[in-house]
Amino acid sequence: MKVLILGNGGREDALAWKLGQSPRIAQLYCAPGNGGIGDHAQCLPVDIKNVDALIALANQIKPDLTVVGPELPLMLGVVDEFNRRGWRIFGPTQAAAQLESSKSFAKEFMARHRIPTAHYAVCDSLDQIHDALPHFHAPIVVKADGLAAGKGVVICATKEEVISVSSEMLSGKLLGEAGARVVLEECLQGEEISFLVISDGEHVAPLAAAQDHKRVGDGDTGPNTGGMGAYSTSALLDEQMQSWLLQHVARPVVAGMKAEGAEYKGVLYCGLMMTARGPMVLEFNCRFGDPETQPILMRMESDLLDALEASIAGNISGEGFEWSTDASACVVMASGGYPGTYEAGKKITGLEDAAKLEDVTVFHAGTSKRDGSYYTSGGRVLGVTARGADLQRALDRAYAAVEKIRFEGAHYRKDIGQRALNGKKG
C-alpha cells in the first residue's frame, strides 16, 4: 500500500523509519519532508498549512493512508476534509483537536469529566484576571488559550507579573489571536511525563512513556525550545501507574469526547505532572510528540501500520502493543542561536560514521540534501537516537554518535536522561 506522511521534522522521520519496516507498505511519501526523510520516502514540496493543496496531492498520488505529524493541519481540519472525500487518514477531526488547539476548552472539558488537573480560571479581560487573582497563590502559570508553538506559557513569580503578562497576551501584543483569551493555573511541582495512547474513538492502547527536555541548557536552564531530547524506559511508568492513568485520564477523555459528539481518534498525548497529590494533566496534544516519538518508536516492536489502521477502523485491542524492554534516548543537535534566530545552510559531516554505531539511528529534523551532502535548514537539526539494555547504555551510544557529527554552531544538551540516572526513574 501507499502511505503519505505530513510534516518535515524529526518526528516525521521517525514515523517514516518505523512505517518503512512494515511489510505491507510498498511506497512512502512525505509532504514536504526533509533531507533525511528523502532517503526512505519520496518527498513532495506541498505546504501542509494549505488543506486544498493537500487534497490535490491526495487526488494525485492516491494514498491508502495519510498520517498527520504536526498539530496545524489537524486544527485546519485536514482529517475532516480527507474523510469527506473518502481518503483514509490517521488523526483527530478539527472538533476533537480542540483538546490541543484551545487550552480553555481542555480545562473546561477536564472539569466536566473530573480529570485531574491544576486549579484554573479562564479570563477574557483584565477585569476577569483581577477577579480571579484572589483565588490563587504565587507562583501562577499564565497560558495563552490558542496555539503558540511553545511560547504561550509563562510561570509568574508574583501577581503583578501575572497582570503584566496577561495584559500583553490579551491585547494581542505578545501572541496575536492565540492570546485573546488566557488561562490562569495553579503552579504544580513534580516530574513531567509524556503519556501517549492511540485511540479508536472508544478504546485506547498505551504507547511507552517518555520524558522530554524542554529547556535549551543543561540542568533545565535557559529558554524553552521545541524539545532538546527525550528518553523512554519501562521504569518511567510502572504497570500500576499506567493502569491508573488509563482509568482516570485516557479512557475518560475518549469517553467524554464521544459523549460530547466529537469522537477522538488518533494519538492522545497527555502531558502530566506527577505531583504529591497524584498525576495531574498539564495539557493534551492531539498528535505524536517531537522528540518523544523518536525514542518511543525505537522501543516499539509491534507494526505501527497495524496500530494506525486499528485506530481508523475502530478496533484497537485491549492487549495493546509490544515493547522492547530496552531503554532508548534521543539527543537533539540544534543550530547555533536556536531557539532564537539561527543560521542555516551549514554542511553536516560524520553522519555515516554515526550511523555505523550499533543500535543508533540519526533522525533528521531540520536538514536538506544537495549533491549527496546534508546541510542544516532548521533550528533543531538532528535527533540522534539509540537504544540499549538500560538507559545508561542507550545514552552512551547516543552521545558516542553525537561526537562523530559536526556542523558549524552545533549545540546539544549533555544531560539528557541524567535526572533519571541520578536516582529518580530509569
Ligand SMILES: Nc1ncnc2c1ncn2[C@@H]1O[C@H](COP(=O)(O)OP(=O)(O)O)[C@@H](O)[C@H]1O
Ligand atoms: N500548572 C502548571 N504548573 C507548573 N508548570 C506548568 C504548568 N502548566 C505548564 N507548566 C510548564 O510549562 C510547560 C508548557 O506548558 P504546556 O501546558 O505543556 O503548554 P505548551 O506545550 O503548549 O507550551 C510544561 O511542560 C510545564 O513545564
Ligand SMILES: [Mg+2]
Ligand atoms: Mg507542552
